[in-house]
Amino acid sequence: xxxKGKVEIKESWCKGCEICATFCPKKILGLRNDGKMEVKDPxxxxxxxxxxxxxxxxxxxxxxxxxxx
Amino acid sequence: xxxxxYFRVDKLPHIWCPGCGHGSVMMSIVKGIDKMGWDPEKVxxxxxxxxxxxxxxxxxxxxxxxxxxxxxxFATGIKLANPELHVIVITxxxxxAAIGGxxxxxxxxxxxxxxxxxxxxxxxxxxxxxYSPMTPEGSMxxxxxxxxxxxxxxxxELTRSAGANFVARGTVYHLPKLDSYIEKAFGKxxxxxxxxxxxxxxxYGRRNKMKTPLEMxxxxxxxxxxxxKARDLDSEQLKGKIITGIFAERDDExxxxxxxxxxxxxxxxxE
Amino acid sequence: MTERVKLMQGNxxxxxxxxxxxVLFYAGYPITPSSEIAEEFAAKLPKVGGKFIQMEDExxxxxxxxxASLAGKKAVTxxxxxxxxxxxxxxxxxxxxxxxxxxxxxQRAGPSTGLPTSPAQGDVMQARWGTHGDHPALVLCPNxxxxxxxxxxxxxxxxxxxxxxxxxxxxxxxxxxRERVILPRKDEMVITNRKQPHGAPxxxxxxxxxxxxxxPPLPPYGGGYRxxxxxxxxxxxxxxxxxxxxxxRLLNRLxxxxxxxxxxxxxxxxxxxxxxxxxxxxxxxxxRSAKAxxxxxxxxxxLVGLLILKTIWPFPEEIVAQAGHDKNNIVVAxxxxxxxxxxxxxxxxxxxxxxxAQRADGVLITPEQILAKLEGxx
Numbered sequence: 001x002x003x004k005g006k007v008e009i010k011e012s013w014c015k016g017c018e019i020c021a022t023f024c025p026k027k028i029l030g031l032r033n034d035g036k037m038e039v040k041d042p043x044x045x046x047x048x049x050x051x052x053x054x055x056x057x058x059x060x061x062x063x064x065x066x067x068x069x
Numbered sequence: 070x071x072x073x074x075y076f077r078v079d080k081l082p083h084i085w086c087p088g089c090g091h092g093s094v095m096m097s098i099v100k101g102i103d104k105m106g107w108d109p110e111k112v113x114x115x116x117x118x119x120x121x122x123x124x125x126x127x128x129x130x131x132x133x134x135x136x137x138x139x140x141x142x143f144a145t146g147i148k149l150a151n152p153e154l155h156v157i158v159i160t161x162x163x164x165x166a167a168i169g170g171x172x173x174x175x176x177x178x179x180x181x182x183x184x185x186x187x188x189x190x191x192x193x194x195x196x197x198x199x200y201s202p203m204t205p206e207g208s209m210x211x212x213x214x215x216x217x218x219x220x221x222x223x224x225x226e227l228t229r230s231a232g233a234n235f236v237a238r239g240t241v242y243h244l245p246k247l248d249s250y251i252e253k254a255f256g257k258x259x260x261x262x263x264x265x266x267x268x269x270x271x272x273y274g275r276r277n278k279m280k281t282p283l284e285m286x287x288x289x290x291x292x293x294x295x296x297x298k299a300r301d302l303d304s305e306q307l308k309g310k311i312i313t314g315i316f317a318e319r320d321d322e323x324x325x326x327x328x329x330x331x332x333x334x335x336x337x338x339x340e
Numbered sequence: 341m342t343e344r345v346k347l348m349q350g351n352x353x354x355x356x357x358x359x360x361x362x363v364l365f366y367a368g369y370p371i372t373p374s375s376e377i378a379e380e381f382a383a384k385l386p387k388v389g390g391k392f393i394q395m396e397d398e399x400x401x402x403x404x405x406x407x408a409s410l411a412g413k414k415a416v417t418x419x420x421x422x423x424x425x426x427x428x429x430x431x432x433x434x435x436x437x438x439x440x441x442x443x444x445x446x447q448r449a450g451p452s453t454g455l456p457t458s459p460a461q462g463d464v465m466q467a468r469w470g471t472h473g474d475h476p477a478l479v480l481c482p483n484x485x486x487x488x489x490x491x492x493x494x495x496x497x498x499x500x501x502x503x504x505x506x507x508x509x510x511x512x513x514x515x516x517x518r519e520r521v522i523l524p525r526k527d528e529m530v531i532t533n534r535k536q537p538h539g540a541p542x543x544x545x546x547x548x549x550x551x552x553x554x555x556p557p558l559p560p561y562g563g564g565y566r567x568x569x570x571x572x573x574x575x576x577x578x579x580x581x582x583x584x585x586x587x588x589r590l591l592n593r594l595x596x597x598x599x600x601x602x603x604x605x606x607x608x609x610x611x612x613x614x615x616x617x618x619x620x621x622x623x624x625x626x627x628r629s630a631k632a633x634x635x636x637x638x639x640x641x642x643l644v645g646l647l648i649l650k651t652i653w654p655f656p657e658e659i660v661a662q663a664g665h666d667k668n669n670i671v672v673a674x675x676x677x678x679x680x681x682x683x684x685x686x687x688x689x690x691x692x693x694x695x696x697a698q699r700a701d702g703v704l705i706t707p708e709q710i711l712a713k714l715e716g717x718x
Contacts, residue, residue: 013081017088017270017282053244056092057082058072077568080579113561115407126568126579131561133410134570135403136433142400146407146415147561149391150365154411154562172403175396328391335386 004066005047007039013059020051020060075099075109077129084123086194088282090241090267094188095124097244097265098157101251102130105155112155113147115140117169119195120269121161121188138168141176144183152325155255158185162203163193166222170202173224173262177231180259181324186251187224187262190269198272205309209276225264229317234259236316240266242289243313250315259323266293266311344523350488350514351376351418353521354444355384357492358416362531363442364390365415367404369397369423372456373512374446377418398423402430406439410569412560414496418444421454424463424470431505432471433571435594438503438547438556440534442495445507446515447624449702458702459512461624464679467507468653476595478605479507479653482514483627486521491607491650497532498605502598503555509652511675513625513704534558541565547590548576554597598654606659607650612638616645618714619664620697621684622673623649626705630673633710642716652680657687664688671713673697675705 007029014036021029021037025048028041037059039045047064072078076099085091102112112130116122118137125132131154135143140158148156165173165187176183192210193199200210202222209216229236235257239247247265254261268274268285279285289311296314299307348356354377366381368374378394385392391408395401401417408415419427424445434441447463449455463470467479480495482488488510495506537544537557546567547556559565572580573587581587598605611634613619618637622630627648634646647663649656664670664684670692672681681696688694695713699705711717 015082015087019088019282019286022283022286054093056085056088056090056096056241058076058092058096059082110564110566111562113411126570129566131566132568133407134568134572135406136429136571139399139403139430142395142403143407143410145393145395145400146365146367146404146409147411149393149404150408150411150413150415151560151562171396172400175400332386332389336389 003047003064005045005062006065007042007045007051008061008063009037009039010059010061011036013057015057017056019054019056023050023054025050070100070103075102075129077127080127083127085120086269086271088268088270088285089120090190091121091124091188093241093244094186094247094265094267095127097248097251098159098186099128100248101255104252105255107155111153112157114157114159115144115147116159117161117164119161119164119193120190121159122164124159138164139172140164141169141172141183141185145176145181148182149325149328152182152329156183158183160185160187162187162189162191162201166202166224174227174231177228177233177260177262179324180232180234180321182259184254184261185263187264188267189264190267190273191221192269192273194269194272198276208273224262225312225316228262232260232321233262233317234319234321235261238264238266238311238313238316240289240293240311240313241268242286243293246313253315253318258326259321343525346521346523347518348485348489348521349376350482350485350510350517351446352380353485353488354418354492354508354510355380356523357489358442358496359384359388360526360529361414361493361496362533363414363416363496364388365405365408365413366390366392366417367395367401367408367415368417368419369395369401371398371420371423373448373515374418374420374444376515377444377446381416398426399430402427402443405441406430406434409439409441410561412563414440414500416442416444416496418446420446420448420456421450421463422452424466428471432473432475434505435471435475436571437569438558438594439505440499440503440558441505442492442499443505443507444492445509447509447511449700455702457512459625459675459704460700460702461511461626461675461679462700463509464652464674464676467509474591476504476598477507477653478502478504478598479509479651480607481509481623481650481652483624483648483650484514485517485519486523487650488514489521489523493529494607500534501532501555502601503534503558504598509624511625513628537565545576546578547574549593554593554600602654605651605654606656608656608659609648609650610663611646613645613647613663616643617667618642618644618669618671619647619667620644620671620673620710621647621649621660621663623652623680624675626673626675629705629707630710632707633673636707636711637714637717640717642714644714655683655687660684661687664692667692669715670694671697671710673705673710676700
């Protein structure tokens with residue numbers, strides 16, 4: 001079973017630059033109308049942490065919710 | 070890594086524009102400090118003036134936001150007055166390569182134990198987009214409305230020649246590598262210089278056909294070339310390229326250690 | 341211990357005074373006529389475990405001094421006109437962040453490169469207003485080698501006590517003068533150290549003013565109190581603020597912390613003030629000629645008094661007004677085209693004539709020049 005993750009976006013820190021969305025291999029992140037990022041497809045997060053690494057505003061946390069390695 | 074241990078989280082979000090790379094470089098520095106296991110009480114972060122120089126305000130150490138171009142001078146006083154401190158300088162391409170260039174080369178020459186991280190976004194961001202000594206040739210800026218005719222400085226070559234113990238250049242795009250350079254720099258006694266190519270979508274990108282942060286990161290990816298590969302290319306082939314990697318790695322004796330020896334010998338001579 | 345009798349040069353005395361006050365750091369750049377100060381520090385600091393560094397330029401020296409001060413060391417730099425100009429921005433920074441430090445300016449004739457080895461007092465107003473913004477200034481002017489020692493000691497003490505840059509304004513004559521000095525016993529010299537915080541580090545606010553003296557404590561880097569410092573206007577937390585009530589509170593306090601104690605800061609000498617209807621006011625090397633002029637005038641039977649200022653900034657308004665209010669002629673002797681005379685004019689009754697005995701050609705002002713401005717000298 002692959003890893004699964006739960007993405008949490010701290011909206012007050014997010015500036016909506018979309019860097020996270022670009023680096024997300026599963027393309028589960030998107031820009032909302034209000035200029036903040038949102039998780040459009042939470043089921044498909046694989047907890048790779050690319051978004052955490054890439055967010056220049058430290059606005060993203062990923063919790064590993066399933067790890068059967 | 071615990072955010073609260075190293076950041077003043079109540080000061081966040083930081084002032085940098087959406088998509089600015091400086092947040093990534095600041096995190097890279099903090100990760101380096103964490104990897105070194107340094108006591109935050111013994112870490113002093115000094116900056117000059119400009120976008121990059123706002124970083125220390127967010128970092129939970131002894132932090133000093135000085136005047137334009139002179140953070141290395143202040144840092145020299147701090148390190149010499151108390152060599153136990155880990156002294157990091159955060160500067161930019163205006164602060165470090167233009168007004169502060171002289172201090173940079175002399176700190177290299179002394180090989181004093183200061184870790185300089187230069188956030189190179191190729192533009193004066195704080196003053197809204199004038200060309201800097203590290204703006205690529207041909208770039209548009211508010212003060213080069215017809216394209217920049219000045220060649221950019223290669224501070225990695227300069228600091229290597231001037232005697233720094235460690236010199237490297239990384240990019241925000243190749244973030245894990247940048248992390249490793251900063252960690253290596255922090256592990257060195259003596260002077261280190263790490264240049265982090267960062268992106269300024271607001272004042273550089275928009276004027277230079279890279280409207281989004283992503284296009285700027287793409288530019289970093291496309292134009293970067295490893296120093297080992299770069300050795301086989303001539304200057305014409307390297308024009309406009311970002312040479313990344315480790316430029317210098319040596320273990321020459323650090324300045325304050327030499328000064329402590331001087332004190333010992335002077336005081337010993339009195340007996 | 342006994343009094344210390346020595347033959348000493350003014351520049352050397354500045355170094356002795358600073359070392360006795362506990363200075364452990366010097367950063368500078370060679371410049372005539374101040375270089376002996378750097379040379380003496382270079383020789384003596386390592387002996388007491390202190391550090392000397394010759395920086396790449398004048399600006400860097402000033403930066404290193406402020407850095408060392410924040411790291412907990414008493415720190416000094418020395419320079420002359422061109423270097424003093426270059427240091428101004430960081431002197432203002434030290435003012436703003438309240439970093440104790442001493443800047444010794446051995447004046448030479450300017451403007452520009454001017455006359456590197458000739459005396460002048462052309463930097464009086466620069467010492468007051470050289471850096472931009474509406475800042476306070478604390479400036480001391482020695483007129484002898486003994487004074488150079490004592491005022492250097494005092495400058496370091498006051499820098500530490502008031503958390504401010506203090507300028508020791510010498511001139512080439514006093515800097516290079518060699519004379520016999522009788523210095524007080526070392527154990528008679530009372531050293532002041534900057535205030536330290538007592539509370540828990542977690543709640544420490546670097547610019548929180550709780551003491552009556554309006555001066556915040558300053559812990560050294562590495563001492564367990566982490567804090568942020570910036571040259572931007574800042575609140576009690578040390579972080580930037582542009583709220584008008586914060587900016588005015590900070591700027592006012594920077595002035596008030598010195599104004600509040602200004603009566604204790606005025607150092608001066610007076611000679612024959614009471615039985616006098618004329619007054620000579622002078623400072624620095626000019627005061628030596630002024631004293632000779634005063635003596636000659638007295639010998640001629642003229643009723644002349646002499647006021648020698650050692651603290652020139654803040655300007656000792658009441659002392660000058662008090663000394664001059666009952667005189668019918670005031671002569672201000674200085675080696676410039678008239679700088680401190682403006683301050684004297686400002687504080688004196690407009691009916692009293694005020695004359696300048698001035699010289700700005702790189703030659704020490706003579707007693708005769710000063711005498712010529714007195715009434716009744718033929």
